Amino acid sequence: MARAFRPAVGRMAERHSMPVVTVLYYALVAFVSVILIVNLLKSRKWERDALYVLVLLPFLLRLLRLK
Amino acid sequence: MTGRLLAQKIVIVGLGIALLATSGASFYSSRRLKEPVVLGPGVTAVKTLANYFEPLRGTANDCNIYFLDGKEPGATMLVLGGSHPEEPAGRLVTWILAENAVVQKGRLIVVLSTNRSATTSTRLGGAYPPDFSIDTAWGSRTFRMGDRWTNPLDQWPDPEVYFHYPSGQQLAYVDIRNVNRVWPGRMNGTLTEQTAYGFMELIRREKVDIEVDLHEAELQYPVISTIVTHQRGQDLATLVSMTLTDMEGFKIGTEFSPRTLHGLSHREVGDFSPALSLLFESPEPFLDATRGITSREQLLTGKDEFVVKAGQHGLLFERIDEKGWPIAVRVGRHTSALLQVAETWGEDHPGKRLVITEVPRYKDVIEKGVGYYLHDPAKAAGRVVYE
Numbered sequence: 001m002a003r004a005f006r007p008a009v010g011r012m013a014e015r016h017s018m019p020v021v022t023v024l025y026y027a028l029v030a031f032v033s034v035i036l037i038v039n040l041l042k043s044r045k046w047e048r049d050a051l052y053v054l055v056l057l058p059f060l061l062r063l064l065r066l067k
Numbered sequence: 068m069t070g071r072l073l074a075q076k077i078v079i080v081g082l083g084i085a086l087l088a089t090s091g092a093s094f095y096s097s098r099r100l101k102e103p104v105v106l107g108p109g110v111t112a113v114k115t116l117a118n119y120f121e122p123l124r125g126t127a128n129d130c131n132i133y134f135l136d137g138k139e140p141g142a143t144m145l146v147l148g149g150s151h152p153e154e155p156a157g158r159l160v161t162w163i164l165a166e167n168a169v170v171q172k173g174r175l176i177v178v179l180s181t182n183r184s185a186t187t188s189t190r191l192g193g194a195y196p197p198d199f200s201i202d203t204a205w206g207s208r209t210f211r212m213g214d215r216w217t218n219p220l221d222q223w224p225d226p227e228v229y230f231h232y233p234s235g236q237q238l239a240y241v242d243i244r245n246v247n248r249v250w251p252g253r254m255n256g257t258l259t260e261q262t263a264y265g266f267m268e269l270i271r272r273e274k275v276d277i278e279v280d281l282h283e284a285e286l287q288y289p290v291i292s293t294i295v296t297h298q299r300g301q302d303l304a305t306l307v308s309m310t311l312t313d314m315e316g317f318k319i320g321t322e323f324s325p326r327t328l329h330g331l332s333h334r335e336v337g338d339f340s341p342a343l344s345l346l347f348e349s350p351e352p353f354l355d356a357t358r359g360i361t362s363r364e365q366l367l368t369g370k371d372e373f374v375v376k377a378g379q380h381g382l383l384f385e386r387i388d389e390k391g392w393p394i395a396v397r398v399g400r401h402t403s404a405l406l407q408v409a410e411t412w413g414e415d416h417p418g419k420r421l422v423i424t425e426v427p428r429y430k431d432v433i434e435k436g437v438g439y440y441l442h443d444p445a446k447a448a449g450r451v452v453y454e
Binding site for chain 1: 094
């Protein structure tokens with residue numbers, strides 16, 4: 001005998017819109033990206049420049065919604 | 068900023084932009100790779116999941132649903148491929164069904180991309196190939212590699228701990244994006260939960276009698292080469308596994324779905340609908356943690372010396388040798404098991420049979436190859452849809 005299934009209530013249906021928490025996470029990614037770019041501009045050593053660029057890549061890929 | 072410092076930054080940032088552009092282009096194109104499906108003679112209608120749950124319309128998981136109505140009434144079987152897209156045998160079986168199967172009695176409902184979003188990304192840090200191809204007599208077909216979980220571009224972030232609905236069972240955080248951990252779904256939940264909810268609606272509205280979820284497993288996982296069944300399907304699954312082992316030359320076992328392990332299709336579909344729920348597992352060395360190179364060749368041949376070595380140390384739950392586990396063997400196991408489920412069901416329900424023809428069995432797939440059953444989209448004008 002199949003059990004009765006009662007849908008949950010109380011959480012907003014997301015549909016096509018982005019949930020608030022996702023928007024906040026994208027904002028965090030943008031914030032960290034800006035910090036990395038500022039540090040990249042301030043840095044005077046090429047090793048640090050390379051490190052900042054490498055760390056920045058996954059943040060930009062997510063911001064651009066590529067990965 | 069000195070001239071030398073500026074030049075240094077321009078070079079490094081230029082290299083970074085080149086990396087971003089090349090990797091970004093690869094991710095973009097593999098996410099949008101079109102997978103053609105040549106509608107076979109048995110396909111009578113194609114709907115989408117949003118027909119059963121409107122909020123999914125336009126989302127990544129508004130997948131195609133293929134209906135193959137029989138000439139005579141009978142049982143309805145739902146076959147789910149692509150719950151875990153990085154287990155390609157399951158998806159390829161559903162392609163073979165959509166392009167070849169003819170139903171004489173009853174009805175077949177086939178899904179090629181159960182978690183369509185998960186077909187559009189690969190595992191982070193897993194070095195997966197973005198796609199793989201199956202050779203045919205007329206060329207080749209390329210499929211998205213996919214992953215186990217919904218693409219984070221479609222559902223993000225994950226919680227610290229995932230609480231399954233409605234049981235409240237705690238699961239790994241990432242499994243909130245695993246469609247085979249969120250059954251029976253939630254109407255107002257995440258995209259993955261809504262996807263499972265949409266399928267539950269389909270199962271209830273279309274009065275599905277048998278639901279089959281096609282999977283593959285690493286050889287280090289104990290639930291392998293088997294049919295996992297809800298308790299209401301135990302007789303059917305046991306008879307099927309005995310018949311296949313006796314008649315078709317490959318061993319397949321039966322596992323009973325634990326009553327307190329929630330979120331999986333073999334448990335929740337059986338609990339929350341009248342359908343019998345079964346899940347098939349075939350061996351896929353590509354998924355093993357001890358694998359060597361994670362390549363397209365390894366995916367399709369199942370050959371891996373490191374997994375063989377693990378077997379020599381007694382670390383596996385399935386045998387493996389230098390012949391590996393070719394994709395044709397894995398697909399053939401699933402097609403034979405599906406056909407045997409239909410036959411065995413019919414013996415128990417003579418007034419409500421499911422008779423499927425034009426689908427190859429285990430030996431046919433091994434002899435002719437998977438590509439033999441994939442048809443040329445260029446010669447099927449008006450009969451091609453895309454996944």
